Amino acid sequence: MLETSQHNNYTVAKLLIKEANLDVADQFKTEMLQLVDKGNSQIVVSFENVVYVDSSFLGALVSVLKYAMSKGGDIAVAQLNKDISNLFSLIRMNKVFKVYNTVPDVFA
Amino acid sequence: MFLHKNKLSSATHIEREFLFSNDSKVMYSLLNEIISFIKIHFPSEIYEDKISNCKQALIELLTNAVKHSNTNTSSISVIIEDQKIELVKLDKGRPFYLEHYTDWPPISWPLSKQYIGEKIKIYNDDFSLLHAVIQNENRIAFELEEFPIESVNLDTNLMEHYGLMILTKVSDQFYYVRDSSSNTNIFHVTINI
Numbered sequence: 535m536l537e538t539s540q541h542n543n544y545t546v547a548k549l550l551i552k553e554a555n556l557d558v559a560d561q562f563k564t565e566m567l568q569l570v571d572k573g574n575s576q577i578v579v580s581f582e583n584v585v586y587v588d589s590s591f592l593g594a595l596v597s598v599l600k601y602a603m604s605k606g607g608d609i610a611v612a613q614l615n616k617d618i619s620n621l622f623s624l625i626r627m628n629k630v631f632k633v634y635n636t637v638p639d640v641f642a
Numbered sequence: 643m644f645l646h647k648n649k650l651s652s653a654t655h656i657e658r659e660f661l662f663s664n665d666s667k668v669m670y671s672l673l674n675e676i677i678s679f680i681k682i683h684f685p686s687e688i689y690e691d692k693i694s695n696c697k698q699a700l701i702e703l704l705t706n707a708v709k710h711s712n713t714n715t716s717s718i719s720v721i722i723e724d725q726k727i728e729l730v731k732l733d734k735g736r737p738f739y740l741e742h743y744t745d746w747p748p749i750s751w752p753l754s755k756q757y758i759g760e761k762i763k764i765y766n767d768d769f770s771l772l773h774a775v776i777q778n779e780n781r782i783a784f785e786l787e788e789f790p791i792e793s794v795n796l797d798t799n800l801m802e803h804y805g806l807m808i809l810t811k812v813s814d815q816f817y818y819v820r821d822s823s824s825n826t827n828i829f830h831v832t833i834n835i
Contacts, residue, residue, distance in 0.1 A: 552670075553669070553670055555666060555669065555701075555705065556666060556705055556708060556709060557666050585670070586670070586673070586698075586701055588701050589702055589705060589804035589805035589807075589808055590709070592804045593802035593803055594802075596800050596801075596802050597802050599794075599800075600800060603794075603795070616690075616694065617694045617698065620691065620694045620695075620698075621694075621698050624695075624698075624808075624811055624812065625804065625807065625808060625811055626769055626788075629769075629791060629793060629794070630769075630794050630800065
């Protein structure tokens with residue numbers, strides 16, 4: 535469900551799904567943990583194709599962040615639609631994850 | 643003339659029920675159907691943020707049905723009144739429970755009268771504390787306390803369960819009722835407009 539590409543100092547993991555929900559949360563977590571284990575510790579997750587996010591997926595995202603941080607890395611999110619962006623602000627996920635409007639030049 | 647008009651508008655009450663097969667595959671189409679219905683009554687862009695909150699509340703109510711209700715039907719009623727939108731999820735499945743809950747007070751429905759007014763701690767981390775207040779033997783209301791925190795590091799305690807927290811945060815009132823006589827579970831979200 536992820537399409538990955540290398541940028542300057544980080545990896546972009548683009549979600550290829552529309553609905554980021556309970557059906558795909560476990561698989562997302564597994565694929566992300568594998569990416570981190572392969573040495574991709576700085577990852578920007580692109581939500582360009584995603585129309586909504588549910589709490590299960592959010593839980594998986596937080597779980598991945600904790601794992602990445604334990605390996606000295608970090609997870610950011612990019613290209614959230616307006617509803618998802620509202621949700622991130624409302625529950626302060628924007629303090630947990632760096633949020634980029636577009637895929638950034640440098641992960642900083 | 644104006645008085646008459648006001649009187650009419652203060653009596654606004656529109657209600658529609660949507661059935662859900664508790665199948666995540668149809669969640670998105672049902673979500674769009676319900677949001678389209680709400681938008682008929684709140685078409686203006688000034689309601690955009692409120693509609694966004696309704697959307698997220700619906701996503702969580704539907705997800706909750708798929709994950710926890712242990713039955714294959716639920717219904718979502720949308721009730722529109724002058725200044726508020728109510729989203730009510732009903733099912734006849736498993737009553738509200740907390741996994742691995744061993745804390746006090748004990749949860750079994752109907753709740754014992756002696757616990758009315760007590761708070762059940764549901765989740766907490768360095769960002770917030772979610773608890774349910776026992777309002778009567780059949781009803782708990784969810785309340786969120788938030789702590790000031792601006793960033794996270796390796797030592798930050800972060801929970802991974804956000805469903806009830808999101809529902810509490812997007813709504814102006816959020817409670818659960820267990821109707822034991824009809825074996826019905828009711829999650830009730832109110833969003834003020």
